[in-house]
Amino acid sequence: MITRIDVQDGEEDGPEIEYFPDGTKESEGTYSKGTVVGEWRTWYPNGQLKQFSHFDRWGALRKRQRWDEQGNLIDELESPGFHGDQW
Template sequence: MEAKEPVKGENIITSYYPNGEKESEGQFKDGMMVGLWATWYENGQMKRTSLYKDNNPDGKQSLFDDKGDLLSEKVHIDGVETTALDVKASKSQ
């Protein structure tokens, strides 16, 4: 998600599906994505959580299936992926 215009200060941005369920939520600070960003499936289940710093992934990112089960986790430092774990594959082994 990108801001169409520079955003001054700190703003929480939330978008919704037509059915009223939350689609995404995150924070902009001075036009940059910062902090925790989350997206949901239309059924209300968590889809992804990601931490951002200055518009780049920075920290843990978790991806879930549409039932809410954890699929994978990644760790980024300043936008560069450092670690990835396919949780679903490791559970089936």
């Protein structure tokens, strides 16, 4: 696995991308001052989307969907988070 991430003032800040050994994306998402935020995605080695997660600006998981290697949705979660409608 190869990882690319930006660090500012000792904290992860900005996009993070991880790659499988063959160079295809394994995961990608964004950090803001050390906190996971926004959309995150992970893939299977065959290129099929494995998981989609959406975090609010405080790092609380608001939505998650997971698929099997054939592309069938196997799990879905939505949460109002700690801050209600604020993202």
